[in-house]
Amino acid sequence: MDILEPMYTLVFTELVPSFHVHLQVLLGLLVLWVLFKKSEKPGRPGKAGKSELDIINDWKPEPLVTPVPAKHRGLNAPVTKNQIAQHITVNGVKCLNFATNNYLALVNQQEIDDVAVAAIRKYGVGSCGPRGFFGTVDVHLELEEKLAQFMRTEAAVVYSYGFSTIASAIPAYAKRGDICFVDEAVNFSIQQGLVASRSHIKYFKHNDMMHLEQLLSEQAVLDRKNPKKAAKTRKFLIVEGLYNKTGEMCPLPEIVDLKNRHKVRLFIDESISFGTLGDTGRGITEYYNIPIEEIDLVMSSMEGSLGSIGGFCVGTTFVVEHQVLSGLGYCFSASLPPLLTVGATAALNLMDGNPDLVKELNEKCDQLHRLLHKSETLARYFRISGCRLSPVKHLFPLELKSGTENELQKIVDLCLQDGVALAVPAFQLNDVKFQTPSIRLTVNSKLEAQDMSKCLSTLEKTVIATFKPTSTS
Template identity: 50%
Template sequence: MVAVPYLFNEVYDIFRKAPFYTVVLEVLLLISVVWVIFYNNKNKRKRYTPEQEEEIIAKWQPEPLVGDTPADHPALFPRIVEGRVGKRINVDGHDCLNLATHDYLGLLEDEGIRKAAITSLRKYGVGSCGPRGFYGTLDVHLELEERLAKFMEMEEAVVYSYGFSTIASAIPAYSKRVDIIFADEKVNFAIQKGLDASRSTIYYYKHNDMKDLERLLIEQQKRDEKNPKKAAKTRRFLVAEGIYMNTGEICPLPELVELRKKYKLRLFLDETISFGTLGENGRGLTEHFNVDRIEVDLIIGGLENSVASIGGFCVGSSFIVEHQRLSGLGYCFSASSPPLLTQAAICALDRFENEPKMFAQLQESTTKLHNKLGSLTHMSLGGNKISPVKHLYIKESRDVDTERALLKEIVGKCIEKGLAVIDAQYLEHIEKHCPRPSLRITANRLLEDKDIDFAFQTLEKVSSDILS
């Protein structure tokens, strides 16, 4: 009997000392619990007779796990590639000149790199058995990061095991919900996914249009002046590609750097294509424009194109790069790249450093190919002349579905005649600004004049037959 008044006093003392909002929340929670209990008691589940249950079961139709696939869906008609991929490629039984894959420097055919990868395979096995932070780091991973940082003349590098996840992880590792990102409207799909994951406010400026970008920056500046308290907590990022996958154009980096300084932005540059293709030594767009790399806060590169391996990397100051080892989701939760392919990437960097003439050879080949394809009668050429990625568009504009069907027919006829090309594929209902249908042409340094002439003649003949 003595315990009851004592307990009541204790409860009363707790409520008296607790903040008012805490008491209100606890009372509301108690009322909610009581309401749920009594509501459930009053509204018992409806009971059915066995006959009614049988009738309901007989009428029930489960929804399919996978929806109906259109009869003309591309996945139902895959092209079969046989043998090793290089300058020549076997597609559907046709031996073709390869203008479809992204081996810009032709290192997939390098015997030295292949032998080094086989030696690494015998030493380490195939897989690395886990993410980098969980038994997945081997000495070759550390060596590759050290070599990349040294090659790019930056403080530190971090390597990802999948090229797509590199930029898609790097952006949300830094930019959060309260931040603002300015991005080119033609950025690739991996960047778009990174922008979505950041949950930041995104402003897209017209492709390579610095006046439109500055217009957006001025508008943001005016908004900041109206709310300086919020502006002080908001970080601003600028995201661009060195060479745009969706257009083949080079971004005007010097102008971006000037705007970065003027409006106090953090600049992220995706050099997935430009790394190993631009610059005297293949260091990418910063070397091409002779821009100090310290002006770019984070450089993201790919190992799946010029390097002929897998994965991607980020380079920058130690302070910036080290942050990704705990917050880059693609780094933390993906198994590290196979040691044999990591060793292949190291050997490719050896080639970069020992044979810088390969970059001049590539740029010469891309220029020759560009000049030749610019003469096509029924197709117009898009992309910079030294970009290894180019786009061919139908000159007489038609609706999207018609253009896509015509380009698919051109691809099929070209492959039959011994030229491997592809029509650029996009997730049209998901892309922010879906590009116009095109043929995506890729150049490589192994192309000879006769190869370029053959490619031009084949495209000219096929496009004339189909489009005229």
């Protein structure tokens, strides 16, 4: 009672001014209102008022597999036997291979096969876990060291799949609210990385630096209006060294200049340009003689020039090591099998040891480039896309109709029967940009002059056979 007494005296002797009491009662009522309010239950937004049973009854399952037309190319994929190298046996016909990505012709090298077999004997077939979880084998560390050394960067990180390399590296840095400036012809893996990043995407026209500069300037105006927001927004510029969808080269000097002027981070996908550009195959930076430090992150697949599986990113230690915990493809998928890792290392050693490999490829690319541009038949029906040194060349039809893709497929099928394997690039349904149908020719360094002329004559013959009737009628 002794304790309560001061309170009674306070209240009843009116020592407490009345506004104290009012404010306290108000505060007390507010807290009581909060305390007695019914708590919100976790639930799906937009489903309020519906019982669980209603939702279950309303649900109509979608078919697991939607009906596919019998002629769909997925059901009629060409069947190949033997190792896919300079020649490829499709449906029993031995063809010259202009279809698969094997630029330096390292796919069936005996010495690479030997080290891969030795790796199976030593490590077994798989690596049995993600890199951070028992999946790191000494060969992974060797390959990373070798890649960093070859590309003259501080660090490298190896992924187990080329597609997921690029699709994981981008969202490791670009987050919600950030802005990505992207060429509209970028490949599907970059697009998927951008979707996963949840950032704002601004596409500029293919290799159009004026358009890119315009977009960057527009952003600079917005940034000046709201500097606080700009300070928290990262800006990325994402391009490919050589574009998979067009075979064109990105104008790197202009891009680096814009990057420095507008303070954006530059990511380059070198899936095709690695091993094909530059005197020793170090990619687009070597070709333009630009220090690789200018590029914040170089990403590449190892499925092109290196003839293995997987991919890698190189850059400064600070940038690359972030992916060890944030690259989803690195953290959450099993590491690259040791046999493929040593295969990639051996291929890289071969590349490093013989710079002539790249020179040879460059000559072949140039040769095919000149042949394609000389052909009058092709010029009548196609626009030839792809720069001189690109191992990937595209033939875009001059006039696009609804059946164009089928016609192109027909040309490719006829060429297959005549012993030349070409490809019509397949697009995913959710590949949103640059879905122009084309015929793709891929060069490898073992092609001879007569192979190329055979390819060209076959192509011309089938093109005339396919297009003639429609153009006359």
